[in-house]
Amino acid sequence: MSRHEQHSSEEQILAQLREQLNPNKLPRHVAIIMDGNGRWAQQQGKPRIEGHRVGVESVRAVVEAAADIGIQALTLYAFSSENWKRPALEVQALMAILVEYLKREVKTMNANNIRLSTIGRTGELPERARKALEKTIEATSRNTGMTLNLALNYGGQNEILDAVKKIVYDVRDKQFNIEDLSADVFVRYLSTAHLPELDFMIRTSGEMRISNFLLWQLAYAELYVTPILWPDFRKPQFYQAILDYQQRLRRFGDVREQTQ
Ligand code: IPE
Ligand code: IPE
Ligand code: MG
Numbered sequence: 001m002s003r004h005e006q007h008s009s010e011e012q013i014l015a016q017l018r019e020q021l022n023p024n025k026l027p028r029h030v031a032i033i034m035d036g037n038g039r040w041a042q043q044q045g046k047p048r049i050e051g052h053r054v055g056v057e058s059v060r061a062v063v064e065a066a067a068d069i070g071i072q073a074l075t076l077y078a079f080s081s082e083n084w085k086r087p088a089l090e091v092q093a094l095m096a097i098l099v100e101y102l103k104r105e106v107k108t109m110n111a112n113n114i115r116l117s118t119i120g121r122t123g124e125l126p127e128r129a130r131k132a133l134e135k136t137i138e139a140t141s142r143n144t145g146m147t148l149n150l151a152l153n154y155g156g157q158n159e160i161l162d163a164v165k166k167i168v169y170d171v172r173d174k175q176f177n178i179e180d181l182s183a184d185v186f187v188r189y190l191s192t193a194h195l196p197e198l199d200f201m202i203r204t205s206g207e208m209r210i211s212n213f214l215l216w217q218l219a220y221a222e223l224y225v226t227p228i229l230w231p232d233f234r235k236p237q238f239y240q241a242i243l244d245y246q247q248r249l250r251r252f253g254d255v256r257e258q259t260q
């Protein structure tokens with residue numbers, strides 16, 4: 001098969017998958033644990049960092065695929081509060097890749113009406129990363145399409161603790177009575193308050209764990225774990241995952257399917 005033929009058959013597969021999608025049953029908010037970059041590189045006999053570099057191509061593809069079908073919010077787990085434990089060189093490389101990604105993608109984000117936001121303790125990131133984030137958030141703040149939400153120095157337990165602290169301060173400052181604290185109030189103190197409810201969580205590389213991601217928000221999200229490593233997860237794999245989501249019966253504890 002020539003390169004051109006291969007390209008057009010990939011396009012055909014993508015178009016077929018897209019046709020199968022039900023536009024009335026899309027998850028509003030999708031989150032992804034982008035895992036397996038290191039193993040992908042190892043399999044090719046390359047340094048782990050090469051896996052992160054190729055992983056950025058998957059980020060590009062999936063962001064475009066999600067925006068294309070009208071997903072409202074996409075949260076990507078890019079750096080966890082535990083990832084600081086990695087060798088300093090790998091952490092530095094991840095930060096450099098982030099800065100480069102933001103610089104390169106701001107135009108595409110604007111062209112696709114995508115707004116950038118972050119969750120996690122971003123104040124603790126290196127200055128270059130903080131500056132690039134601030135700039136890109138500002139440059140895309142007037143966009144009204146999909147929100148691309150990057151989880152950076154994010155940990156679900158820290159997020160809950162930060163929310164509890166704010167609540168305690170607000171109770172002290174008499175913003176509300178402790179008896180009025182409910183789940184609906186609590187979610188307004190989480191860093192995802194600006195996003196629709198989480199419907200679907202994807203994890204690549206086959207690990208059956210949450211790794212401190214979106215602990216509160218995952219309560220009734222549908223889960224999808226694929227053995228595919230992140231650098232190999234592109235548009236067709238993303239649409240395949242969404243198709244899987246559309247087959248699910250969400251009951252939320254009831255006996256019949258609930259349409260939220
Ligand atoms: C995910 O891939 C990327 C980040 C955590 C930033 P990994 O680097 O965790 O790859 P594996 O899991 O070691 O293969
Ligand atoms: C989760 O992956 C964090 C990100 C994808 C950013 P990890 O590779 O850090 O998770 P564990 O160590 O396998 O749980
Ligand atoms: Mg990993």
